[in-house]
Amino acid sequence: MPKFFVPECDLSAGTVTLTGSNAEHLKVLRVRIGEEILLCDTRGRDARCAVELLGGSVRLRVLETLPSRGEPTVSAVVYASLPKGDKAETIVQKAVELGAEGICFFLTDRCVSRPDAKSTRGKMERLNKIAEAAAMQSFRGRIPEVRWLPDLASVLADACEREVRAFLWEGERDASLRSALQQRALFRSAALISGPEGGFSPEEAAQAEAAGFAAVTLGERILRCETAPLAALAAVMYESGNLG
Amino acid sequence: MPKFFVPECDLSAGTVTLTGSNAEHLKVLRVRIGEEILLCDTRGRDARCAVELLGGSVRLRVLETLPSRGEPTVSAVVYASLPKGDKAETIVQKAVELGAEGICFFLTDRCVSRPDAKSTRGKMERLNKIAEAAAMQSFRGRIPEVRWLPDLASVLADACEREVRAFLWEGERDASLRSALQQRALFRSAALISGPEGGFSPEEAAQAEAAGFAAVTLGERILRCETAPLAALAAVMYESGNLG
Missing domain, CATH: 2.40.240.20 (Hypothetical PUA domain-like; domain 1)
Incomplete structure (x- = not known):
């Protein structure tokens, strides 16, 4: 239908x-x-x-x-550093399918793509259209919003009240996303912050930690900048009983 | 390095x-x-x-x-119905990053793309190059093989000895991938079979069930044909402690 x-x-x-x-x-x-x-x-x-x-x-x-049956019971927001090319489109489309409440893009030290204000506005318009189409196709009950935040400090402020606050960082060797999710039994909200092609800098990781965000690893394989937030979102949905 | x-x-x-x-x-x-x-x-x-x-x-x-630290402790094979356009490339690249042991493509009733033998060979060659590049980039310890199987019967025969045998079907309302994974504590091998753009037919689901494959749902949202196998693979890696 x-x-x-x-x-x-x-x-x-x-x-x-x-x-x-x-x-x-x-x-x-x-x-x-x-x-x-x-x-x-x-x-x-x-x-x-x-x-x-x-x-x-x-x-x-x-x-x-x-x-609407398509809405998950957990509110997860993906905060992704702006990637190059059409990877932002991939992140938006798949994150909406997987059940994200919203998607935010922002700039970090190592972002290669650094659009000016005008092209950022245009990009956000296009990404919101992609979110709408993906929501229709995947039978969501809401249209997730795609937003722009200027920098990591704004992201940390935006996400500070979420129960799970995960900063995906390949520099982290011990703490895993899995342990972060399982420590928070029955969490209802999550923020997943992911880096650009070159990863977050150690200074950015320290900034996130100082703001109360746990640096976590997704394991031994290095995931691309568009794969990492989607794998983490799938993990959040799986752990909370919202992926099958 | x-x-x-x-x-x-x-x-x-x-x-x-x-x-x-x-x-x-x-x-x-x-x-x-x-x-x-x-x-x-x-x-x-x-x-x-x-x-x-x-x-x-x-x-x-x-x-x-x-x-090699990049090899997961679970051997998971993705069996994906051949999708249209460049979605096979997406499946291969991301499945290798997420830790798949191998990827097989095959034809089903509702496959839109039906290449002849020659273009199938060319496609498999290209996909194996993508697997190699993705394995290098993600720091895998092996290069997963991309194979072609002619039909669902061959897939069911190829996958029949895997401990977890999941047939991803949006027609399944009750059994979830999550319950299938959690019923098999400490599984070491898994087969994930996913359908084309239009999904599997009920006859194909019956064929899989008769061969001992459990039809499972990935939840209430309809995932695209390239998203479903990757979300399922992320779930397998998460559940087995291989995703962070």
Whole structure:
């Protein structure tokens, strides 16, 4: 059943009228009168709807509303240093599928890509579109937001109240993400901070530690900068019972 | 320290001479006499070496040999239905980083991409090069092999002796990969079978079940065909203590 996101849409009214790109998209899918689709209000609620009228706009009858099943029980935010090329797209798409609450990009000492304010804005717009498409495709109940933060200090401030605060660092030899997650039984929120192609500098690791973030390793293999945050997110979802 | 793979190389002889592309690569990296590099025999053993002579070839003195730390303690094989476009490359690269023992591609009912024998051979060659590069970059101790199997029946036969035999299927509502992994305490081998863009057919799921493979879900979110095997592999590595 196709799923559509209609931000802030009122599912309690009995009928919903789709216009613009949503209506166009339904027509491209060649839906017919009586056919069922899933509508999501992007606030964690879905509605099973039947197509009632097809014209310039599309009228839907709400048959049943239910909580979106695609939302995990844990709120995990991925903070990724801005990578080169299209790796930010990969991080956003996969992090949304895996259940991230949100994704933030930021600059660190060793970031190779350092866009100016204007191209950063454009990049965030594109990444938010990718997040929306990935949320639809993976049957999420909300559209995760992609945000920009200027630097590591802002990231540490943004993430400081999360129960699990993991700073993924290949310089850490002992403490593992696994032990950090298992020390916090039944955690409900997590922040995963990952570095750029060249990794975090020791100064950045010290800065994170001073702010109460645990440097953790993902093991003996060196993961690429786009693989590490996704593997860590899969671990968070697995440990909290949200990956199968 | 840069790492080089020299297949079947004898680390016990005291010195190793690199020729061809390995020697070229060392020169591109502008290594100097006395500088240290890591050499891997692709059989799970690494050697710390010092550059002794730089010419048309490069002579290295073996300072110390040690087991490759990058090899996980669990042998996991990813069996992925051949996806469209460059997703096979993504699966190979990330599966090698995450620690897969090997990767097999095969055709299923709903595969969109159905290359002929010649282009399959070419594709496997390219994918094996990607596996080699990913193994070097992630500091593996072996180069995982990428193989082609004609169909699901061959996959089920190939994987039948693995302790964990998981058939990732979005049609499964109850049994989770997590329960399959946790039922097998201290498993040492796993097979993860994943479907194409349109998923496995119910007939294929029945075929796998009849062969003793457990259909398992990865949860409520629908993962893309390249994300599902990688998330499952991350879960296998996490559960077995090989991801941090």
